[in-house]
Amino acid sequence: MTSVMDQPVGILTHEPAPAPAWVQAFRTRARDGLSGLPTVRDEAWRFTNIAPLVGTNFVTESASQRQVTPGDVAELRVPELDAAVLVFVDGQYNPGLSDTRNLGAGVVCTTMEAAFERHAQLVQAHLGAASAEHDDPFTRLNDAMLSAGVFLYVPDGVATARPIEILSIATRTAEPVAAHPRNLIVVGKGAGATVLEHYVALDHGVVYLNNAVTELIAGDGSRVEHYLLERESEQAFNISTLAIRQGAEAVVHSHTVLLGGAIVRNNVVPVLAGERGHCLINGLYVGHGDQHLDNAMRVRHAAAQCESRQYYKGIMNDRSRGVFTGRIIVDKGAQKTDAIQTNRNMLLSDEARVNARPQLEIFADDVRCTHGATTGRVDDEAVFYFMSRGLSEPVARAMLVYAFAAEGFDRMELVPVRRLLAQEMIDKLPMARGLSIEV
């Protein structure tokens, strides 16, 4: 249940761009189901107070103070990654900076608006199929604002030739912009795709909101890898939802890294709808300053003999706060489910805080489900071990923190992403700079 805020919230009154009637109908349905934004009285938002977001007067569009150049794009995207790229600047698609060529036979990779016109049937068949599972006001708001975003369609038996990077760049605007990116990824039977959602900012003191929803429909026997790299401005708000519906024997990997943002909420909501599916949910959140990084996982086993693995790690420094809520739901009849969830957190300062809620909700008897959560600091004995071998204490600590984080990105298949994250971690750990780390 959602409690309604006392005062009207600006972003709830925003109007989306004109669209075909069926899109309009989809938006209206969502808006009718939206009574307000969540408060800490809502169990799902208990540890994340969005008052600063609610208190910001957002607009849908605002003039940018700086033109984004191809040079900027080259600098901001994942280095050395040969990927198709779709660039959005402050929520608006920029075709001049994008490149969607050479993806493979029959692959459709275009903007949502273009797909409304040219692939209406495909979009209509899948839109909402995964996101309806996520009962959350921000997801409904994204439904109601549906317009900008990426539509990717990979036909049966085809694998995309290159990964696809959706690069969202925030610039300094006259007024804070609220964007609601919406991506729909449909991967056919036995098909394959790798998609990166990458959020970056040109300027690090800028306030804005990205309320993104990505729907991933993974057909039977498909193989999909999804990355969310959240490197927003540290004044920004990012709410990202990845809603997955996977078919029989489909293999889906989701990797999330939260580094930027003032208040960030990362929802990953897979439904294993076909038998013998496999889902890996891997995440890392690294906070400092006053950052608030909230992760909400909800893995639903709706079919028998599926496997799910959740590995989330948090490193919190300064006054930052990390939140992890992970729920495994096993439906009646989802026998032989094998689900594992672990959440490990490291606190680096006296003021940092972590809330962990690992949850199991099980309605079938022949299952194996485990979850574990730990919170602590760098192991003193390990530090001592390194020091006894001649390393200074700060370097030993930095190495151990790095190793803790590295376990998360070592699960990723794209080496350029791993390298980028290794560099990010080293930048955050000054004492690790001198170390030679191979990725």
Next chain:
Amino acid sequence: MTSTEEVARLSHERREYKYGFVTDIEQEFASPGLDEGTVRFISAKKQEPEWLLEWRLKALRKWQEMTEPTWVFLPYGHPPIDYQAISYYAAPKQAPKSLEEVDPKILETYEKLGIPLSETRALLGIEGGPETPAEARRAVAVDAVFDSVSVKTTFQEELKKAGVIFCSMSEAVREHPELVRQYLGSVVPYSDNFFATLNSAVFSDGSFVYVPKGVKCPMELSTYFRINARNTGQFERTLIVADEGAEVSYLEGCTAPVRDEHQLHAAVVELVAMKGAYIKYSTIQNWYPGDETGKGGIYNFVTKRGICKGDDSRISWTQVETGSAITWKYPSVVLQGDRSKGEFYSVALTNLRQQADTGTKMIHIGRDTKSTIVSKGISAGEGQNTYRGLVQMNKGAHRAHNYTQCDSILIGDKCGAHTFPYVDIRNPTATAEHEASTTKIAEDQLFYCTARGISEEDAVSLLVNGFCKQVFSELPMEFAVEANKLLAVSLEGSVG
């Protein structure tokens, strides 16, 4: 292990729920409904001092502003409770003034409940109780609460010799008002939550224990709660204070008659452990669970909390929850003193259409505090079993440590097992570990047993017993035996 024959015999008794008899004695009721008049009536009946009436009224006014919480996880839901249809006071018409005056029917009731013979003798006022010191050590002092009133407390004399106060709450208010006033509501304030506030306004009776400095209570203390009358709620209040260096072990057992309608049990238990004190609180909860269709049964909505006030103090909760239509409780420990310890050992079984949402809260405030949580959930039939728990490490809780293990097993494909722990860490030197698993009974273990000629039902009972051993070993001897039997009986019919 309990043998098949024994299970068959016991389960036959249970089919009508062994404790489901009604004792027909003359009772005095407050008319159903709750307003200021009801509270004044209860207070006047008990001849309470002005300050306690004021406290009750404050709670009532607070309660009237509150709304019933809904966050509890109950897949089957429950019909709403009509608080104006409940009678908040029921008492045997003749209040017993001496042993001879105790209504023999009540004593019969406790006999049926299986309260050990020595205590029944004592209850009956027959001389010749335990004499030798060895026997005395095994003795258990009992405070029996029948609907709203504490009927009789045994072994008063021996306890008095040791300086231990163990009496009904009403008596404590009369005899030791300064102690009651100091500690009542100090752990669970009158405004704590909906059900605790309701209890504060209308609590009828309960037990009071005070163990003075340095005293190790010479025997186990025990309370048996019994709801007898129709349309009544039971709202007892227990307060246990262990002064510096004191030690006490307290047992609690509960039963109720079979009724088609639901009955509310909203108790409050407060524990205070001063420096170096140790309180062990064990519960075997066997309220009427309702039938297979979910008809009838007790709503067990209880607030239990202890505070480790002094350094090096320790509080340990052990619970075996097999009864009630709905169990909704979280025995908690506030670890305020440095190096204090909190423990929670729980076995919760849901069969039929029972629902349980239970667990614990460990609030670490002091340095080097430690808590251990071991929870074993067993779901059978159409039972829904939820573990919910909070581990919170505050800023000052340097080097605090928690270990949590909660395991569930599922027997049959119509039940559910759920785990909702909350971990909140605000100190970098504090560590918390949480582990949980949910499985069905291991087929290879079952096969191993049946291959050796043990029947499937016995094998399940054996394996479930092994699963619960960690918790049962925390129970005092007599209770461990009872718990074992209770478990075997409650599981009967859930296999095959």
